[in-house]
Amino acid sequence: MTSPLRVFALWFPDWPLRAALGPPPHPPTALVHANAVVACTASAREHGVRIGQRRREAQGRLAALRVLLHDPAKDDRVFLPVLRLIERHAPGATLLRPGLAVIRARGLARYHGGEAEAASALLGIITEAGYAEARIGVADGPFTAELAAHGSEPCTVVPAGRSAEFLAPLPVQALRDEQLAGLLTRLGVRTLGAFAALDAIEVRDRFGERGARLHALAAGADSRVPAPRPPDPELVRAVEFEPALAGADQVAFAVRQTADAVLLALDAAGVVCTEVRIDLTDDNGQVYSRSWLHPTCFDAADLVDRVRWQLEALAAESAKAPVDEARAFGGIVAVRIVPTAVDDAAHHQPGLFGSATDERLHHAVSRVQTMLGHEGVVTAAIAGGRWLADRQVLTPWGERAVAPRDPVRPWPGSLPDPVPAEVFLPPRPIGVESAAGESVGIDGRGSLSAAPARIDGARVQAWAGPWPIAERRWAADGGKKGHRLQIVDDRERAWLVFCAGGRWWAEGRYR
Template sequence: MDALAPLRMHVLWFPDWPLRAALGAAPPHPPTALVHGNVITACTDSARAHGVRVGQRRRLAQGRLPALRMLPHDTAQDERAFRPVLRLIEAHAPGVHLLRPGLAALRSRGISRYHGSEEQAAAALRQILGEAGYPEVRIGVADGAFTAELAARGSGDEGWAVIPPGDAESFLAPLPLEVLGEPELAELLRRLGVGTLGGFAALDALSVRERFGEQGARLHALARGADSRPLTPRAPDPQLSRRVEFETPLGQSDQIAFAVRQTADAVMLALADASLVCTEVRIDLTDDDGAVTSRTWLHPTCFDAPDLVDRVRWQLESLAPPASDSGQDSDAAHAFRGIVGVRIAPVAVDDAAHHQPGLFGSGTDERLHHAVSRVQTMLGHAGVTTASVSGGRMLADRQLLTPWGERPVVERDPGRPWPGNLPDPLPAEVFTPMRPVHVTGAGGAVISVDARGALSCPPALVDDSEVIGWAGPWPVHEHRWDAARARSGERFQLLDRQHRAWLVFHSGGSWWAEGRYR
């Protein structure tokens, strides 16, 4: 099993939700199908009884049932209709997560403790939803959302099913491969003689990863009941967003930041009324030409009103042209095209109970966050950064600096093989950009490296300091197909008389210091 054990989850499934959203009533429904691009995307039980199936062409479905009622499928309507259901669930079980319209999940621990057991919690949720007009809901409880969803789909007359802890793999074993939602993989495995999740789970995990890649490894983990994927926060209600319009276009960041303070307070009040906090926000700036500039901001914990104002200011300052050397003041430097509107829209929210202070006040991490955020407010968005490890061959490529509060976006996976990269231990000091140094042989001889890696003479001096030890060369060749990014040369490690260890790079007859060991 995976090192991270799956969480116990309650998954609530509303069968044929797109039809419920389109028809506005609980089943049973008359023979009806939803169509998108002349293909059936959903159909009622009464339509399925006449041979209508999801994925059929419109003409074929009409041939099976000429009286079939067909409606266009509006996915936005599915989401709008499901929001009241989410609010209803959250009123009795905070922390609900939207998986997709008609399917929601929540962690079992809290609600099970409140009702006494997982079974009683499922029965209580089903009763609440049934009384609210959703008697068709099915509930599954299991290790991980994947297994819990399948348990909900297979629930019997009671409308809920509980898979005991640790029994996910045995429950999944007899199910067909099609439940993974990967028809191509299912067809390939069937040709190999594997037809069930149990057969797939019995395959060696390393072999599956080598043959099918990361996606295949994830599906293999699901088949073994090892669903440890974290749940993503549910999409916030659009009513949480707030907008302010200016009668006269404003052209300075301080003016606009002052004007949006009440708007930021209104966003926080709307979140508080819903017992939510915002962890990700989008800010839209509209100028006097009607152009909209949008940016999404993240927060390591959750936003408060001053944080939102700071993000507005930083986004405005990023639009300002760079200050010239003519000595203009900071207000002029932060001038830009007139802004006539600002919209603050929460993108990701979380239950406020998860962010309440401790019994004895804020902890060390929270005090650190407030201190660093205050420094960032004084220095600007990029004034305080956190370091992450990225993939690459050169030291400068392997360090990723992200502004405080932003989620690091690692474009180059450090876990992938990088032929030619430097093994541990790495230099403690990295020069960005690399510094030019002077490396010569005895008597000032020029050092060259031939195609076989042989040196014309050993290094003797580095910046007029005697070299008492050296290692290398290690060739580095990358991006040969791209003339603008191509790089080719050799690395050396040099130890001088002062016992300073250097990592140097030789390319095109020049020498550069890439880093220094402490």
């Protein structure tokens, strides 16, 4: 069994406010973006100001509330010195977002004689540097460690293998998915423990890959060491400069096309990058490397930002170094972007069908459509109908999907949700046999001649039905009719099949 990945999570509460206002205490203040509160001080929360409130509502709760615009770039710049401080005492610190960094616990814990001792020592260093509000969580995996750091104690250690127990009483809002949390709350599922108790297959069918991943996190599965898909060496992109470029903005501007090339290579491979290493080579031949993590996945702008941050950090270190120790940091002659951890793109695109798509996805899909032709990329929409083939409408990317049949109208005999993820067009022949090896039949009353025992060469584990379906019975040919069954085999495949004219056909398959 794989050992849990123990990590330290260093969390700095209300970091955007610390970056904007300096060390606490702060007067009642709120940072807003797009006319909504994205951060607020503890003194403002005491008067009912909350993250997500509209600006007018927050000011209605506290007339003396100070309102400032949020500057994410400043959050990043101000956190870089803190990250350098952490790295001097705990090499390998990885930035998840400004105000949150994670470190593998094994080496640090061995050096200090234990996880609690290491956390206490690291917290003392950070507090001495002027960050008394910092919190440290130690747990199996970054997700659990971050939530442990959110506790009231300066340091919280979750014992190995106890992630599920620690997470169980926390609210589902801890998953940071407002849409899923709202739906689960309406269904009466209000804690991570209740969410984790749901059947994993049913969660995947209902919420897709992203829902399945969040379900695994709620169950403490983040405690397992990830086995990322090894990145393809062809995903690496590099650019050289002649003459060397000295300014961070110059290099960032020049590397934009390289970042776009990395994203195109990732899109072509059907993956996204969750961890990247950036190698900077100066005109003295010195190579400066650093790894960066992203909470979801990198886009081109994120890669350019990391190059700029890395250059600004190097320039700051060179400027602060003593004269007798200062190293000659020359201009940059090459930048190399190396994806070091990738994940399936399907896990990171919840809005691909059925909701608004972001600009990055639209840009990437449009490029693919240019290569494959107008109908090479299509989107799916649900239409009305009794058969799965009638309910699926495929529209070329960029065009408005128009359902030929209203899905809201009643369609007697249609299949209720969830519908199969895979639809066979046309339906494929399939064998449904009894224990005696004979084909199962259906009589005029809709009764099976025998219980299904085998399907497509596999043993039947469970089945439901049959349900009659018929349409256009007034037509000269009698219309289309049959009887449906849902069957689960011993390979954990769920089939939707129907019998028509004495033969069995696979209409779809659940995933």
